[in-house]
Amino acid sequence: MIAAIAARGLSRILPGPVPTVLVEEIDLDFAPGSFTAITGPSGSGKSSLLYLLGLLDRPSAGEVLVEGAPTSQLDDDTRGDLRLERFGFVFQFHFLLPEFSVLDNVMLPMRELGQLSSAEMRARGEELLASLDMAEMARKLPGQLSGGQRQRTAIARALANDPRFILADEPTGALDTRNGRAVFAILRRLAEEGRTVIVVTHDEALAALTDRRIQLIDGRLAADARLQER
Amino acid sequence: MPLALDIARAHLLGRRRQSLVAILGVTLGVAFFIAMSAMMHGFQNYFRTQIVDSNPHIMITDEIRRPARQPLALLHPEAAVSVARVLPRDPVRGIANAGAILDALGRMRGLAAAPTLRGQLILRRAGRDYAVAALGIDPVLEARVTQLAGNLVAGSLDALTRQSNGVIIGRALAAKMGAGLGDTITGVATTGASAALRVVGLFSTGIETQDLGQVYLQLAREQALENRPLVVNEIDIRLDDITRSVAMAKEIEGRFGFKAAPWEETYSRILAVFLLQNIIMTTVTGAILVVAGFGIFNVISTVVLEKARDIAIMRSIGLSRRVIVRIFVIEGALVGSVGTMLGWLVAMAMAAGIARIPAPGATDPNETMRVAQSLDLYVVASLIAMAAAVGAAWLPARRAARTDPLAVIRGAT
Ligand SMILES: Nc1ncnc2c1ncn2[C@@H]1O[C@H](COP(=O)(O)OP(=O)(O)OP(=O)(O)O)[C@@H](O)[C@H]1O
Ligand SMILES: [Mg+2]
Numbered sequence: 001m002i003a004a005i006a007a008r009g010l011s012r013i014l015p016g017p018v019p020t021v022l023v024e025e026i027d028l029d030f031a032p033g034s035f036t037a038i039t040g041p042s043g044s045g046k047s048s049l050l051y052l053l054g055l056l057d058r059p060s061a062g063e064v065l066v067e068g069a070p071t072s073q074l075d076d077d078t079r080g081d082l083r084l085e086r087f088g089f090v091f092q093f094h095f096l097l098p099e100f101s102v103l104d105n106v107m108l109p110m111r112e113l114g115q116l117s118s119a120e121m122r123a124r125g126e127e128l129l130a131s132l133d134m135a136e137m138a139r140k141l142p143g144q145l146s147g148g149q150r151q152r153t154a155i156a157r158a159l160a161n162d163p164r165f166i167l168a169d170e171p172t173g174a175l176d177t178r179n180g181r182a183v184f185a186i187l188r189r190l191a192e193e194g195r196t197v198i199v200v201t202h203d204e205a206l207a208a209l210t211d212r213r214i215q216l217i218d219g220r221l222a223a224d225a226r227l228q229e230r
Numbered sequence: 231m232p233l234a235l236d237i238a239r240a241h242l243l244g245r246r247r248q249s250l251v252a253i254l255g256v257t258l259g260v261a262f263f264i265a266m267s268a269m270m271h272g273f274q275n276y277f278r279t280q281i282v283d284s285n286p287h288i289m290i291t292d293e294i295r296r297p298a299r300q301p302l303a304l305l306h307p308e309a310a311v312s313v314a315r316v317l318p319r320d321p322v323r324g325i326a327n328a329g330a331i332l333d334a335l336g337r338m339r340g341l342a343a344a345p346t347l348r349g350q351l352i353l354r355r356a357g358r359d360y361a362v363a364a365l366g367i368d369p370v371l372e373a374r375v376t377q378l379a380g381n382l383v384a385g386s387l388d389a390l391t392r393q394s395n396g397v398i399i400g401r402a403l404a405a406k407m408g409a410g411l412g413d414t415i416t417g418v419a420t421t422g423a424s425a426a427l428r429v430v431g432l433f434s435t436g437i438e439t440q441d442l443g444q445v446y447l448q449l450a451r452e453q454a455l456e457n458r459p460l461v462v463n464e465i466d467i468r469l470d471d472i473t474r475s476v477a478m479a480k481e482i483e484g485r486f487g488f489k490a491a492p493w494e495e496t497y498s499r500i501l502a503v504f505l506l507q508n509i510i511m512t513t514v515t516g517a518i519l520v521v522a523g524f525g526i527f528n529v530i531s532t533v534v535l536e537k538a539r540d541i542a543i544m545r546s547i548g549l550s551r552r553v554i555v556r557i558f559v560i561e562g563a564l565v566g567s568v569g570t571m572l573g574w575l576v577a578m579a580m581a582a583g584i585a586r587i588p589a590p591g592a593t594d595p596n597e598t599m600r601v602a603q604s605l606d607l608y609v610v611a612s613l614i615a616m617a618a619a620v621g622a623a624w625l626p627a628r629r630a631a632r633t634d635p636l637a638v639i640r641g642a643t
Contacts, residue, residue: 047640056546057636077550084548091639095543099240109547111233157547 002068003029004196005053005165009062012048022048023219026062030198032164035191037207038200040216046200047169049216053198054087054167055079067164084113088158088166092173094150096142102129102153103138109160128156132186148179155186166190168199172206184209234553237540238560241533248529249565255522256569256615257576263515263611264577264603269584270511271607272600274504281497284377284435286466288341288479289496292325293489324461331465331486340470341478344371345462347452351445353399353427354416355407362403362445364417366452375468378433378446384411385431394448398431400441417447419455519614523622526565530558531626541630542638551631558630562623563616570615574608 007028014020023045030036030053038046051057052064055071064071066086071079083089096105106125110116116124129138132152142150151171158166168187172180184199184206191197191211199210207213208227215223231239242249303311325331328345335343344367351364369387373379379387383401390396397415399407409415411429418424427447435441453459467482467490469475475492483490494501534541541554581601589597 051636051639054546056639080545080548080550082548083546087548089546091543093539093639095539095639097237097240097540097543099244108233108544112547112549112553 001031003065004032004034004067005030005198006065006068007049007053007062008065010049010052010059010064011061012045012052012057013060021045021219023052023216026221028214028221028224030196032196033191033194034212035188035197035210036199036212036214037210038198038214038216039202039204039207040222042202044216045219046202046216048219050167050169050198050200054089054165055083056089084109085161086164088155088160088163090151090154090158090166090168090171092170094142094154096150096153096157098142101139101141102134102145102156105142105153106156106160109157113161125156125160128159129153132156147174148176148182151175151179151183152186155183159190164195166195166197166199168197170200170202172201172203180206181209234556235560237557238564241537241557242529242561242564245529245533245536248532252522252525252529252565253569253572255525256519256566256619257572259515259519259522259618260570260573260611260615261576261580262518263614264573264607265580265584266511266515267508267607267611268577268581268601268603269599270507271604272602274507275602276600277500277504281493281500282472284437285493285496286375287469287472287475288467288482288490288492290325290331290465290467290482290486290488290490292323292463294487295483295489324458324463325465325488328462328465329460331488334485335465335467335482340474341467342371342374343465343467344368344375345449346464346466347449347456347458347462348464349452349456350420351455352418353403353407353445354418355409358407360403360407362399362443364419364452364455365444365446366449366456367446368449372446375466377435381433381435383432383434385429387431389430390446390448393428393430394451395425395428396430396448397427398433398446399429400444401432401434402438402441403443403445404429404432406442417455419457421455421457423455423457425451425455516614519618522569522615523618526562526619526622527625529565530561530623531629533561534558534626534630537630538633538638541633542635545635546639554631555624555627558627559620559623562619562621562627565623566616566619569619570612573611573615577608577611578603 007026010026011024012022013024014022026049038049040046048057052059055064055066059072066082071082074082097108100108103122103125106128107121110121110124126135126138129135132155134149134152134156137145137149137153142153145153151174155171166187172183175183180203187197187199188209201207211227213223213225213227214221300313300316302313332343332345335341347366349364349366351362353360353362369391373387382398385398390398397417404410407415409429411432413429415427415429416424417427433441449462453461469478476494479490479492479495544554581603584599585601587599588595589599
């Protein structure tokens with residue numbers, strides 16, 4: 001089976017008088033529908049790896065394969081189009097546009113992709129919000145939401161274009177335990193729908209809720225454990 | 231609504247006060263540009279029609295711009311010969327063959343021509359002397375070429391035709407001399423010849439030098455007074471189409487050899503002043519628009535800084551650099567277009583206000599400032615304003631598109 005996302009000899013080294021190694025020599029395959037946690041101490045390169053896998057950053061060496069296709073030679077616009085169509089990102093900070101309603105924030109990627117009519121976009125946005133228990137919040141502004149609600153809005157936005165891959169960087173970092181667990185439950189559901197979910201977390205308890213745990217230390221792969229076979 | 235426009239609008243509404251200041255800057259620039267130009271053009275047009283109506287469109291005078299090639303130069307065509315101050319051989323200055331020239335002009339289409347002999351005259355009345363310019367004219371032809379007939383307030387050109395001793399003088403001069411229609415005035419020429427002249431007409435042009443200092447006689451009478459029988463020293467031409475004045479003047483001068491000056495040449499100094507006025511006005515209002523550009527640059531730069539996170543997330547979602555540039559350029563265009571449209575309204579109001587101000591120095595107290603608004607002015611002002619607005623937005627927009635989204639996302643996480 002072709003991996004949904006794969007890293008081959010992936011390195012990211014910032015040039016300089018003393019080069020900074022963000023990640024080095026990473027080889028990984030992520031199967032379609034898998035739910036993986038990336039863990040490791042602070043500064044170990046978890047975020048850096050996620051940015052490379054999500055085509056947000058370009059490797060210094062090695063290759064990221066998306067459904068078998070190499071991506072390092074693609075231009076910025078093509079990589080942007082790939083992100084728009086196939087990737088959904090959730091960050092620790094929600095990054096919602098403050099002037100737009102919850103629903104409008106969720107519709108933003110759909111509008112950029114431009115494949116649905118506005119009525120269809122609206123319907124899909126409302127459906128996504130409802131599936132995250134956010135139906136009542138659709139008309140509110142991000143400033144009127146709680147932290148957990150904002151993060152769920154960000155997840156809805158990440159799902160806007162029905163992406164095959166969900167990449168989340170500490171999505172629960174700003175949430176309490178209850179809300180954190182709720183977010184992980186959502187991520188698990190997304191994986192069960194067949195999406196490939198990769199989540200960076202330093203919370204061991206939450207990492208235990210995934211299928212596979214990858215540990216980074218100093219930018220290198222230190223452990224790769226399958227917690228439960230599905 | 232397109233996504234970029236939607237975001238642009240939201241950004242501006244989020245910075246209401248700064249946006250408003252930027253908009254007002256554009257409004258001011260556009261309004262001043264239009265209103266000031268309209269006022270200036272109104273004045274200039276008025277002046278121009280005054281000149282064009284009250285003066286011959288082309289004036290042929292008994293001057294020759296380039297003296298004939300002199301024998302010395304003809305003898306040595308290769309040599310560097312310069313002969314200065316060539317004097318005409320004919321002591322009686324005047325347009326030779328004036329009759330033939332008038333005949334030829336009479337056969338040309340689109341113009342009317344009238345001969346004049348210009349001389350000096352002393353008018354003597356009740357023991358006082360008045361020095362005036364005497365113009366010997368052909369009343370019938372003159373009526374077709376100049377505004378004299380229209381400027382008559384008493385008497386007629388016909389009366390001058392009938393009365394070989396007739397004279398038409400300015401109403402102002404008549405009042406000064408205490409003379410009226412039918413009175414007799416003695417005219418003494420520089421030759422010493424004199425004649426008893428009968429006032430057959432009074433005119434008023436509103437131009438003081440003419441009303442006080444110019445009188446009209448029959449051409450033959452003036453020729454006799456000057457002792458220059460059959461001589462004419464000026465031929466005035468009126469054109470049907472004044473835009474052809476320069477070309478026609480050139481053609482006429484080429485054909486007859488005498489200097490033929492279009493009105494633009496005679497009034498070149500005033501036209502140069504107009505040009506200077508326009509340059510100054512354009513510079514000043516241009517400066518207002520540049521300042522307006524700073525306002526736009528200011529608000530959009532602020533938004534770009536403030537919205538670094540939004541820009542970063544949009545780029546990470548997959549919006550291209552082009553879309554980011556578009557968002558901020560649209561912001562500039564929005565400020566520019568709203569400001570421009572408000573500017574139109576303010577300009578109309580200003581123009582209406584200016585048109586009510588009494589014209590300074592006008593003889594008629596009801597005369598107000600002239601305002602020439604044209605669609606062209608509105609179009610030009612709008613184009614300049616939009617170019618300034620988009621240009622001012624372009625710089626911060628490019629910076630926004632260049633910022634590295636990862637740096638922002640890293641910093642926020
Ligand atoms: N732009 C940069 N310039 C210099 N060093 C950087 C830069 N970005 C990251 N680093 C360094 O690279 C290393 C990896 O950073 P990264 O953010 O990937 O770590 P992380 O595992 O996500 O840490 P955390 O758990 O604290 O989020 C860190 O030591 C960090 O200081
Ligand atoms: Mg991190």
